[in-house]
Amino acid sequence: MGFFLETLIGGLMSGMLYSLIALGFVLIYKASGVFNFAQGAMVLFAALAMARFSEWLPSRLGIESKVLANVIAFALAFVVMIAVAWLIERLALSKLVNQEGITLLMATLGISYFLDGFGQTVFGSDIYKIDVGLPKDPIFLMESTFQGGVLVNKEDLYAALIAAALVALLTLFFQKTGTGRALRAVADDHQAAQSIGIPLNRIWVIVWSVAGFVALVAGIIWGSKLGVQFSLSLVALKALPVVILGGLTSVPGAIIGGLIIGVGEKLSEVYLGKYFGGGIEIWFAYALALVFLLVRPQGLFGEKIIDRV
Amino acid sequence: MEGSVTLKALAGAGMPHRKIGEVILDVQNISLRFGGVKALTDISFDVREHEVRAIIGPNGAGKSSMLNCINGVYQPQQGAITFRGKTFKHMNSRQVAKMGVARTFQSLALFKGMSVLDNIMTGRNLRMKRNLLWQALRIGPAEREENEHRAVVERIIDFLEIQAWRKTPVGRLPYGLQKRVDLGRALAMEPQVLLLDEPMAGMNVEEKQDMCRFILDVNDEFGTTIVLIEHDMGVVMDISDRVVVLDYGKKIGDGTPDEVRANPEVIKAYLGTTH
């Protein structure tokens, strides 16, 4: 029982981290109809920037305070991500409007190659450290009820909390701010939005910047878990089933989807894994998403598609 | 309007020596809902062999939905449809097609990526029997079959006077021509009943006249029964034998053009709106 709880909690927290990345996909898809495969590359890029800045600031500019260094590095990294967003919009997206989904998807793959190469050329391809002071040691709950207690990974706990906070923040941003409303307008109908004078290009830059911000946060959390290097860009693959399960256009979908996938894959690996020889969680996540889709082809919270003639 | 007055005369074979036959298609108490929205409520009407039957009504009256029920795109919640004495609660698209019901679409539903030729050829697919392997090897029978059907399609192309665009992707054709291809694809199925969903929408007078001619020719030469949705009252009254009037998913009138014209409810609901 205690162990089951442990697995459950573990799953929930991994799930939260997945949703953090899934969020990036959803934001961009909502606003520009692009399925952004470059999300993973953006995570890596942001993390590399953060890691290297926080390393260079003390060494080159002699900023002692670690906190200050991290803060500045964070700000700089965010600026970098905005620049990236702007460039992507200018050089690629604005020239690809009204292309088919698959073409856009491939374009973002191209972009991700570019970012991978570029990031590692500029920032290097070694393993780098991000240390924002997330605690590493475990905590044990309810040791009275279960022997050994229920282990909770403190780092993941903090990460999950940060992720949750970010989601809340974004929801506010969408609901309350003018830009947010504009974004939703664009999401609903490009032409209409344009006709009432919402500048699409600017909106897209904003969305990609926001996605860049999400990528940065995700990059920092994952980076401090894994260490920053190429593999970081592959965590995107863990987020894909989350996105389709939750529905490409739904922020809450990304969250719920993330939790379902997280819990699902952990439980499957721990309890079914042994019968299959282990290593099943990666495809199990996709299979799970697939099953949900067979019931709701547009994902849990996606808009329904009716074809008319 | 004044263009359409002379339509019968224009459509050379207009003088009806075609005798209207038995009821071929009978729609009984069809009701169709999308969630809360009622698209059709308790619609019944019949179609006789060889006749030109029109369905009219304001926008959103449920005309297209009616056709969609007939060829199985939508599944009505209530009612039944009898075709040649066989009664169905739900129609299955392929079955309907096999029984010889063809269809054109209001908002063009052509295969944009394919040439005019291929679009019309798809109408023959039901009749092509050779299996994958034969098609892959494309020798002997498979090739012969392809050529035979190609010949039929060429006749249709000539009939519709679109020879010049044979190999053009339909996506690039002007609207009027696309409408013809749409018709051609339906004709390629050699249907007994032809459902036409606003074949003349958005056409100028000349194009309308051409289209009317095609429709009437089809009706005369091949004796094809025609169910027609049309907005242009003039056209409808001219070329159709009987008319069903729908409004907000309900049937408010049924009969010969003159009867319908006289029907006060129709005047209120429909004609009222056009003027």
Place this chain on the structure above:
Amino acid sequence: MKFKSLAIAAAIAVGGAALTSGPAFAQAKDQYIPVLSYRTGAYAPNGTPWANGYVDYLKFVNAKGGLNGVKIVWEECDTQYDTAKGVECYERLKGKYGGASLVQTLSTGITFAVTEKAPQDKIPIITAGYGRSDSQDGTVFPWNFPLAGHYWVAADVLVQHIAKQEGGWDKLKGKKIALVYHDSPYGKEPIPMLQERAKMHGFEVQLLPVTHPGVEQKATWLQIRQNRPDYVFLWGWGVMNSVALKEAVATGYPRDKMYGVWWAAAEPDVKDVGEGAKGYHGLAMQHGAHPNAKITKDILEAVHGKGQGTGPKEEVGSVLYMRGAMSAMLGIEGIKRAQERYGKGKVMTGEQVRWGLENLALDQKKLEALGFNEVMRPVSTSCVDHMGPAYARIHTWDGSKWAFTSDWYQADESVLKPMVKASAAKYAAEKKITPRSPADCQA
């Protein structure tokens, strides 16, 4: 217009193609060694120091006058640890400068692929500490040389070590060993050996695969926390290792019960875990980290001293750097040995080099001369045994550096040999290969 621009682009491309077309056939006055490495991709952090060590050593040899006067030329190609790309690199490089004298694939996948091509190309393949274990059998794998041991040796030595810790083989009865492995041919190589040993001594092996790249291991470590194995063998690779260690910290599994194979026991694996990895053991096949070995000093002086260093000074002497250097050295010594037979100061062909590698005799004296004396134990091969005695030690991470914590071990021939024979025989049968006769060896 856009049509035109593309036409131009194409034209440029073609022009460029002309510029690079065809392998450059220099006349064979230099001994040519192609270098397959990966400095990019998911595994770059581990691949880079290896490549630097390898290239540095080649530079070092040239600086010291080459192979009895023959200069070494090399060309590097980045495989990204991808088999298809690796094969392309191999094909691209092997023909240049009058033909490659030997190749080191640095990837289990590429090793397997190249092994199929070697017999036609007549290029010996050195896999120092990796590759396929059964390729030790020179009669079936005439071109493969798993010098300095392979994964079966590694697994066997680890089991021997914990047996010693426990105080005798009999103490292993009923113990639980979890193998956390990279789900790939590399990670699966040790399994047969571990199972063999488990049968012999009645301990239990629990297999826990981790899918590439291994960024998500929560489930794995929850299982470890659940059934509390007495030891964890970490057959990890790249980021997977540091993640494993961090998860171990997070689930409170004692690091000093964890043993990593040498790919999992180098600086990049523990660097950013730092203190957390304190007490974690690694298997050092032949060498470990040797910041103070003679060869390290020599390279620093003769290569980095002259500003010729491939990588940063600091990494010279680190585990993977030393692996690179030692691998290069073994190849070079093979060539030198061949020269002893086919003529000093001559350029050796692949076939001649193979003879050299088959008759390696690096005794303590030779190693001392080379500056490798405290780095490794003697290596001697034969046409039948392409590995020779493989020695290994355990070293432990003290939070800042690797330090040796055991004496030398050697794989138990009585266990190893039959397994190699059987596996090689199976391979031969499957591929319809007739093993070499001893007579053929004399050639």
Place this chain on the structure above:
Amino acid sequence: MLYRENGQFKTSYRADLQIFPIAQDRIAIVALLAVAFVVVPLVADQYYLRAILIPFLILSLAALGLNVLVGYCGQISLGTGAFMAVGAYAAYNFFIRVDGMPMLAAVLLGGLCATAVGVVFGIPSLRIKGLYLAVATLAAQFFVDWAFLRITWFTNDAPSGSVGVRNLSVFGLPIESPVQKYLFTLTVVVVFALLVKNLVRSAIGREWMAIRDMDVAAAVIGIRPVYAKLTAFAVSSFVVGVAGALWGFIYLGSWEPAAFSIDRSFQLLFMIIIGGLGSIMGSFFGAAFIVLLPIFLDQALPALGTAVGLRLDTAFVSHVTIMIFGALIVFFLIVEPHGIARLWSTGKEKLRLWPFPH
């Protein structure tokens, strides 16, 4: 004035229905085949045959298969690598386990197994559409990767799970030397290209395209979406499976699931998008582009470096290669979203009109 079709009148539908209605095209293609079959083996050296032409041909075949599914039937799949893997491992098992099983037969049987798997993973396409389907097909990718790593029977219980083949031959002729391998591959590819071309210009091809362009209308004229989609999956994965078998048997010789990883799937998708969706020729163009470009850059950059007198280190080169590769892909998608094949036809149009502008 050389490239014209006027003056060439078709007197029968048969003549009008041939693959290359224009005489000049027929001549060109014959010449191309002649070069490929005769000249190339004589002049090309080992490296070009083994490391460029053979992989190019095999991947073209795979792209061809994928194009049937994505280009003609409009079903996006990211699981192509999986179907290649099934083809390769199935072929391997037939080849190893059945005594005297000829290599060609093994390869084709491998293709059939891929067909079966492809159809199974195609079933969701009946309900799931577009990007959702695309991502869902990744399930196939990861599941198959896992299966071949875990189920040791597939790998004939090789300790490492990596398998390989040797001593290949077809009808008694050995397939060992690069030239032999090249010719064998070329023949297979040409034959398959012809068969697929025939399919896409026949009834079934029209059904696929109909489903792709407007599935409702297709249903109304009596096309069964189920049949059309599943046949597309079947044919596609058969071709892809055969390509996979060749990739293992002919190119790698020894392989592991990683050889058919998700990167391979993306690579193939790139080929058909860059080359041209719904175009046989496009598959070849795309393959050429995607296979050659990185190799070319990888060698050109150092050469250029030395030309301007600086020695570029390997890591830098391959990073820059990836960058340029990515950038060029985006560039291509911008200038010609319909792929190289479209450019090709535009070029031909221009040529027809030449020297008159319009």
